[in-house]
Amino acid sequence: MITDSELAYGIGELVSVAFLALLLSSSVKIKHYSAQQRWFNASLLSQIIYLTGDSINILFLHRISWTSSFLPRLMNSYLSVGINALSFTTFMFIAAKMELPLVNDKKEVRLVRLPAVALSVFDVLAALFAPQIIFTTTGAQNLTSFYSVIFISMPALYSGTAFILTFSQAYINRHNRISRYYLTLTAYPLIMTSCGAIELFIYQQVSFFAYSVTFYFTFIYLYQLNSTIEDATIDSLTGLRNRENLKDYLDSIWRADAGDQYYLFMIDMNGLKSVNDVYGHVEGDNAIKAIGKAMDDVLEVGNDGIVCRYGGDEFIAIIKVDSDQEAAKLIQLTRERIAYYSQQEHLQSTPQVAAGYIRMTKEKQPLDNLLKQADSKMYAEKQSMKTGDRAANFFTDEITGLPNANYFHNFAGKYLNKLSKEGKQASIVLFNVAGMHAFNDQFGYKKGDDLLRKVSRLLHENFREEEDVLLRYTEDNFLLVTTSPIEPLLARIKKVAGDVSQAESVGLKAGIYQLDKEQIDVIAAVDLAKRAMQSIGKSRQQIYAIYGPAVQEIYDRQDFVLLNFKKALQDGEISAHFQPVIRSLTGQIASFEALARWENPERGLIPPDQFISTLEKARLIQLLDLEIFEQVCQQQARAQKAGLPIPVVSVNLSPIDLQSRQIVDDVEKIRQKYGIPAKYLKIEVLESIISQAPEELEGVIEAFHECGYKVWMDDFGSGYSSLNNLKDFSFDLMKIDMEFLKGFTENSQSKIIISEVVDMAKRLGIATLCEGIENRRQSDFLKEIGCQFQQGYLFGKSMTADDLQAFLAKHQEDLEAIDLRDYYGQIDRINVLTNPIHRLEDQNQSLGENIDVPMAIVELGEDDKFTYLYFNHTLKRLVIDDSKAKLGQEVAAESRFNHCLTEQMHRCQGQKDPVSADFTYEDVIYKVRMRWLAKKERDAFIFTLGQGE
Secondary structure (H helix, E strand, C coil), rough: CCHHHHHHHHHHHHHHHHHHHHHCCCCCCCCCCCCHHHHHHHHHHHHHHHHHHHHHHHHHHHHCCCCCCHHHHHHHHHHHHHHHHEEEEEEEEHHHHCCCCCHHCCHHHHHHHHHHHHHHHHHHHHHHHHHHEEEEECCCCCEEEHHHHHHHHHHHHHHHHHHHHHHHHHCCCCCCHHHHHHHHHHHHHHHHHHHHHHEEEECCCHHHHHHHHHHHHHHHHHHHHHHHHHHHHEEECCCCCCCHHHHHHHHHHCCCCCCCEEEEEEEEEHHHHHHHHHHCHHHHHHHHHHHHHHHHHHHHCCCCEEEEEEEECCEEEECCCCCCHHHHHHHHHHHHHHHHHHCCCCCCCEEEEEEEEECCCCCCCCHHHHHHHHHHHCCCCCCCCCCCCCHCCCEECCCCCCCCCHHHHHHHHHHHHHHCCCCCEEEEEEEEEHHHHHHHHHHCCCHHHHHHHHHHHHHHHCCCCCCEEEEEEEEEEEEEEEECCCCHHHHHHHHHHHHHHCCCCEEEEEHHHHHHCCCCCCCHHHHHHHHHHHHCCCCCHHHHHEECHHHHHHHHHHHHHHHHHHHHHHHHEEEEEEEEECCCCCCCCEEEEEEEEEEECCCCEEEEEHHHHHHHHEEEEEHHHHHHHHHHHHHHHHHHHHCCCCCCCEECCCCCHCCHHHHHHHHHHCCCHHHHHHHEEEEEEEEEEHHHHHHHHHHHHHHHHHHEEEEEEEHHHHHHHHHHHCCCCCCEEECCCHHHCCCCCCCHHHHHHHHHHHHHHHHHCCEEEEECCHHHHHHHHHHCCCCCCCCCCCCCCCCCHHHHHHHHCCHHEHHHHHHHHCCCCCCCCCCCCCCCCCCHHHHHCCCCCCCCEEEEEEEHHHCCCEEEEECCCCHHHEECEEEECCCEEEEEEHHHHHHHHHHHHHHHCCCCCCCEEEECCEEEEEEEEEEEEEEECCCCEEEEEEEEE
């Protein structure tokens, strides 16, 4: 006979089951729910299944002896599996709420599930074959103490782990509001385990477990429902937050006492009514969407804040910004993104916006007051327009006075249709002012506007035929519609590009698309002209590109890269290859450069220039750079493990990587993972980063130096401001752009330029490396002028990791020993293009003392034998005492001249000051001047030889 307390207990559980079932039926109706929602539903279902079985057991099976019927054992298996499933799903729900990575990793989910599965199998086997482990010998369904502990162990394990994770996050964020969120998550495993233990070990008359979890599930359901409602409070047209969210966010800033860290921006679209009247309300809505997307993009670049559509054509943003200059850049970026989305969405007009912004104060102010201040700034901007009539200004660019993109999209279709009917072929030419952003950063936006006016004037002077239509299309782009034949058109483009480059330190690029006579799709034509213009890339020699199959192939390759890059990383298609870098002084390999190579099974080898720039544009380049860095560390660790010399390797980092100090932490994490000392790794950065992000670069270089890395500048001479900026950054080495070597043998100017660069670098204390060396003549010249390092096909092509491992094993004598690096570094600091007898600190002062006297660097060995490491062409032509020096060959002090040299070596050995001596040969008196340089296993000296005075 069932007791009253058992009846109440079972009915209480059934009531809980009914309530939880209502929650589940409501929850599963949510479409497209997240991982959090899925695990919430799974946990809820597991709870229903468990409580249903437990209530049935209490009401109908509890009095049945396990020795006389199989049903109690079957029910016990059901309950044990149920509680294990409940424990697992509850843990996964908490993990999903914490956004732990394991939730999306199937392998890790299986590992987390393993304890529950294993214990469930044990429970079932025990119920079938060893029930005495579970039940006491009385025959009643009383659990043994051992099994009671087993039964509660799985909830305790999962709950304990969840408690540790959630409580630790609550403690870490104890000063933030989010700590309450983690404490809420912490409560669930504690409630479930505690109430279950009370029922199992202390008091079994009341269903504490069922009531407590029902309450908590209800709380979580309502909590998530509230979050869903909050997420739903967005503007239906733009997807941005509405004004209520703005007020809440503003209140949170005031509460945090952080008002003075934020700016309030007000953006208003000019001429929305005109757009609606001219193009219709659908076009107006699309214009509002473009502005919304643009503002959302601006917030996504890393700024903390909120963007909302405040109403109609008005947008409000509260963004964390450091200065007025940065605020102005955000407005500029917003306008650029508006133009971008206008083209992406094929709008007939590019929305024009007015903007105003103010810096908020630390003291709380009413929102209305802030909006009035921002509106006043915005109104001032509107008043500054050249034309007071906003509707008239809708089709005119306010800076250049040229027609704008709105004019083009409104009338171009009709104009092109007219030309087509007249049998004339039109061309669309899209001009880009290359370097405009860098110009604005360096000289300011006012100078930038002056530059745009100058460019527009030059374009107008060169394209003024009757049917030419010239306009300013977007920020740094001009657009031309012309019927000029292609050859005269190209000639005019070359001329105006030359005029622009002479007038200012910017370039002009042009993309050309020739329309078919039947084609009048304006948006498509401009897009194809833009593709042609972008295909030029960073080339300084190419001025224009005509759209055709070759240009389209470039974009097909870009699409392939973006679609297949991540899979290529996973499949090991991208690997590091290693090209040797030799020290000019010794001819030994001083380091290797790591180069990324992509070997696709279908396309074969994909050249770096076909995927690196694409990855940079897509901001995926850091994935590639860190993968190559890790492969380099793996190879170094592999060599170390095999007892081989650890190769010194330089790794390229993109300018995109260096815009944040996080790259230093990422690199350090990889290096420390493999235990490779930083002295074996060099960081290469492109010179172009100096103009792109100088402040960020300075901090990143300093951080790399603090970690023990040397930082090299790559492609020196390829940027706009090499000489001006070099002194401001502490580079350890600069790689001279291989463009300098083009025409080397025919053009003596290349030699002059390279010599001056090496001389300048030596004076600044920066090492030099020249890449692209293809023949011995180039190599000999570089060694003679004191260029420390060389790289190119003359010394070897790049090799795979396996080839490098074999090379290290077989050619150790060709590698420079790491402990000799400082020794040779001291010798290489000598500037052979000035007076090398001066001490290093004095050489920088000897400007203009570029002498052409015989000189050499020698090493003194045992028995007064010495070896020539270096001599210049002047000494090479001089024969003294019937002996001619040979590089790398040990010389004995047998001749009078060699004996004189060894005497001077002993005189100045270990001394800072130089020594000199006279030597007579064939009635000519020579003055030998010598200075000691460095010591390792041998002593190194430099000497000059001049006729006596």
